[in-house]
Amino acid sequence: MTSYNVLVVDDELDIRELIQEILTEEGYKVTVASSAREAKEARSNRDFDLILLDIWMPDTDGISLLKEWSESNQLNSSVVMMSGHGTVDTAIESTHLGASSFIEKPLSIAKLLRTVEEALAEKKSKLGSSRVSEFSSFINIGRSNSLKSLRSELRNIANIKSNILIFGEEGTGRVQYAKYLHNISNRSINPCVVCDAVTMSSSNAEAQVFGEEIQNKVLPGHLDQANNGTLIIKNLSHSDTRAQYLLQTVLESDQYKRVNGNAENQLNIRTIGIAGEDYIVDIEKGKLSRELISSLNIKTIHIPPLREHAEDIPDFIKYYVDELVDTQDLVFRRFSVAAQNRLRNFPWPGNHIELKNIVQRLLINGLSEDVTLDEVESELQKEQNKGENFIQKDLLSLPLREAREQFERAYLQQQLILCDGKVGKLAKRVGVERTHLYRKLKSLEINFNKKEV
Template sequence: MSASYILVVDDEPDIRDLVKDILEDEGYAVTTAQNAAAAREARRAQRPDLILLDIWMPDTDGISLLKEWSEGDHLPCPVIMMSGHGTVETAVEATRLGAYDFIEKPLSMAKLLLTVERALDADRLAKENLNLRRQQRIIAEPVGRSEVVQRLRAQVLRIAQHDAPVLIFGEPGTGKEVYARFLHAHSPRRAGPFIDVGVGSIARENASLELFGSEQGDRVHYGRLEQASGGTLFLDELADMDLEAQAKLASALENGSFLRIGGKEPVRVNVRVAAATHRDLEQEVAVGHFREDLYYQLNVVPIKLPPLRDHIEDVPELLNYYVGYFVDQEGLTYRHFTLAAQNRMRNYNWPGNIRELKNLVQRLLILGGEEEITLDEVDAAVRGITAVKNQEVGTIPLNLPLREAREQFERTYLMQQFRECEGNVARLADRVGMERTNLYRKLRALGIDPKKALDE
């Protein structure tokens, strides 16, 4: 992982140089700025991990810069204020605006280093906690002792030691994000951020803004690419990315820099990209839906995840793992699978892979009351899944006019596909082969509300 990047803003050259030398001796990367204009330019050129900011400067004071840099109710990185003429009111105002701490001049270098270290640690911890809440307790590493999983784990551990882009292929539900996090956790970038982007959940017109950020005058919005600086950017369902964002990402990977939306000067890239998809990207390239240059840039080290049916011997361990997971994380009552129930699970094809198994375990723990999960209970649950997959298609009356019969079939068909896509309209459009605008129009015509369809 690269060293934390610190911006020192002070109009006194002796202080700037002294602080820079001491911080660099401690292993930090440091840039200095002598006034607000230089600070704006340095911050635009590269996103700092921390800013040391003098309050009294000739052009614009530090408090004004704090207000300018605030994004809503927070600052994009920790800011430590410095002043030789500070007052209680100034310190209170700086804290109200989000400054981490206030240090008086003449500076105690021991105190400065301790405050910098604590500020970076607090920021890192806050990001980790936020990421954990967002990901709803994602599994830390792959589960399974089969030869397939053990070989895959060893492959990922080898790949983790290098910094090349990674492309993870696999059917929906095979655990692509789990393997991406496992890769990051065992890489030299492990202490850096892991920023995940569900590409399909971003509106196409906002994809470039979300990934690359923007500039408007002196205001800078850092995109996900810069938020992942020093760590890993995970792009889930990469094939959902629009061609414009694909072009910008291909250029960023090729040149090691990119332009924010509205920006005029390039920004350096310091991130490892791990991307995932369940689609055949070679086919997507062939039909013009995916850029060939981006495919080859990301496909440096491909990782192919097997469907659960190819390592079915891991089912008992997965069942035990998810029982413990839901007992610990959600407070559900412990239940254990009988041997017959486990064997029934081993003989099921698992079209939804590990995600389907996880959801089934959760359902059985919630709905069942006995300590044992029996064969009959599992059999009923599996038959229920199969029944849902075939629901009502064979019960459409054959005496209807063709238009009405077709509408009933289309509604049943799209509802089932929508469930299997877990409410993701972008995946649904890809699965049924429709352009997204036309799909929305079709859903409205059939009386399907995408926001409520999964509750039906």
Template structure:
């Protein structure tokens, strides 16, 4: 597909000439004679590259460049500055603000074409790297050599023979996000971005803004950010019904409308969705629309709870031990055979996420080289007593959830010294939503630092 270039210059003779030359080279070209038009085209048409003049009647190119840089838009559309009145200081300032290059007028056509080619190549690499950095995972492949995990990896290979939508089900903590990454990393669009959104806890308005963006905003919609790659929607059954319908329409038409927009934006995105609900229950209760379910469920992947492949527990224990030792500089501790066997036979209601937390606590609070059976028993008993003493099972669902969330978030804040940003990153919740949740539960992060 031909690259789309936006030429921003207030001199008609110049932008017309450049447009003609670039079209002869096979590019798609739009022109803007001022900053207002440039902003509009940048927002609506998402050009692959921008040629930006410094001097314009309404706003100077440096200010516009700075605006796009602060909005994180230079990854998506690199900028080449052009000017007939530039100075060394101006060129330095432009490159400092993120411009790919600075070309003086009169423009050398050969230099311009070479620079454009290199900038487009650089932008492709940047988008690929951005997609990889956006969701860095400690685990790049699901761990375990049990029959179940081996079969799941084989199933992913079969799934990736086709670039279809995937619906992942499984209990919380089983590794649905990890498998979504694994599917993407081994798919036909693995070089594209992997963009993740967790809709649980978000209002319908926030869900719409995240997925579809807003007309005139400098922030790209998630559907745009995932262009050529994968959009992973966690907790799909927590999505508002109207947003589900709008998402389905966008996926079927391979285009969407921004909030407040009138022009459809073409997309090429693979969707992987996940839910912790039983699919039959989600459909029966109306949490998941049937039409969206049938679209997403071209192929399905069910991640089993950890107690169903408990033979993988020793490998997981060793893996997470090494992770914490290497990344958090915690002294290494070794699990005895008796300790490993006890954990193999534990029910793991929190699945792999709980195992990871158990390993972390054992490494932090232990003072011996060996992790013995009695230490395991004490830790598991403490966790069970906490749950039993709360009488959580006798409460209405809303109250039980509120009590659990309060205890859970206090623990996370204590574990991370009251740092809300770190907690948000660990539990997979956006910082603004976490602050809102803490206020609703009347939790003061400053009072939760570990004693």
């Protein structure tokens, strides 16, 4: 079963260690903080399903901290206050600020576990299991700087009214990040509608987007369905020209009229567009409307490919194993360190979709408790064999300069992973002078450890 993330905030070391030990043994993922400052820092790096918050702390007390989170709409976790003797009234008062409940010190292990379970169950019933899953699972996996920065950026823009463009490679979880953005926003109690632009054609786009009125009956379109909430539009580059034009005009005017309708309806949604890594190229080729993108990219978010934060792959492996065991009743298997390291060093052109598929096959096909390096090599070889013809065909369709650039980018990205992101080590491995290699990496827009420069 996938673990819940719990933050314990208490200035007493023995209390923190005791709660951490108890909850860890019960399968929770526990982070500890000794002050309000450390608690804020912990929440800037990830979201928590539950916060156990002490009332009396030296710098900022728990009530003030809870009030700060509540008033700034940053309270997307269940909160249980911990109170010593004489502070029970204050703890009860905290429930009016958003706390689920409180527990008195000295702590009873049975009462602690029961209170934690009840608080998480209450959150699950309020948000629905799918919403809790999105808060506590995929989005929060990964401790790399790139994913920490991404989560922080999403939290910072959660409540802005502007439209947003999320772009990245296929399989990076772009739609999941878009849904997460809705779920932590002040629109979260309203609908989140995902629209696949591929399904829109010149003949049906207007009815799909604006809705239709037939004999005084309203057939709602995507804009009606997402009213006061969020509309996520994926596969923008594959959408019909007419559909792109309709979306662009409504985003510019903030008004729309249903097919066969007379009334102008006010637009009250936030739109999140999903585009590919090379959406700029799609604009230049005429596949994607420049005007539509201009209406969407008031704020742009890039989702990094899996190979650029390969250090997170062991955590994602554990996540997918838990998910597949829970949802598909597969037999649990443990990935050996060698197996995990090999998966870290694979370039993952299909990103999370490819990783999850391989984990699934390894769980289904394995006979022993441990996943071995040989099993992983066998599965990766199948993936590489499938991809060779595609890569070859893809490069052969390009002009020489573009084909060479794509090959060099893929080659150096993979080699950089094998060198743990160290350019000096990479220079020796590929036989290129270091200064020239820095220029090459920069020209190919490959991220590397700039501390070495």
